[in-house]
Amino acid sequence: DTAVSQTPKYLVTQMGNDKSIKCEQNLGHDTMYWYKQDSKKFLKIMFSYNNKELIINETVPNRFSPKSPDKAHLNLHINSLELGDSAVYFCASSQPEQGSHEQYFGPGTRLTVT
């Protein structure tokens, strides 16, 4: 069973479009995250949700809006896509309430904006 899954794996779209990336975890974790990895492999946290509530928002443009319908899902919606949004986006989850911050990452979604 896949612990953290993301769809789609690849997304190619044109500037100005709106797109969504979905993330689901079946680990029973309360905390979920979105990260962006740029072309130089540097990872940067974007958002963190705990039990459907936003707890970290790292100076991400307003065009990015996370949505958590329940604690097992954290989707990322991006409006008016720009060339600079091209990157790999990773979803992750953890359960810090149990004393462990260990994070489990999804397979990533490679977004290419043309």
Place this chain on the structure above:
Amino acid sequence: GIQVEQSPPDLILQEGANSTLRCNFSDSVNNLQWFHQNPWGQLINLFYIPSGTKQNGRLSATTVATERYSLLYISSSQTTDSGVYFCFPYNQGGKLIFGQGTELSVKP
């Protein structure tokens, strides 16, 4: 904020060789994870290691939190070990701190 430095930045090995990757961090951390990002981009969780030593097959990791470093040992390297190895310490708030990684290439 906490700074993370991984060394070496790049490493080329012949298949079968052993290697040690190092992760230094500038302040106290609560915990630390090692990941392998394979050439297909997947982030594979290797170790979650606050202190001490853990082993998993050909890989082992040691964290000495009081001296602010962690080491990842790869023995008898294989071509499938190629990729980028990341050390991610956690700060006091449980937030991952990201370094630039070590890019490993294992040649047959």
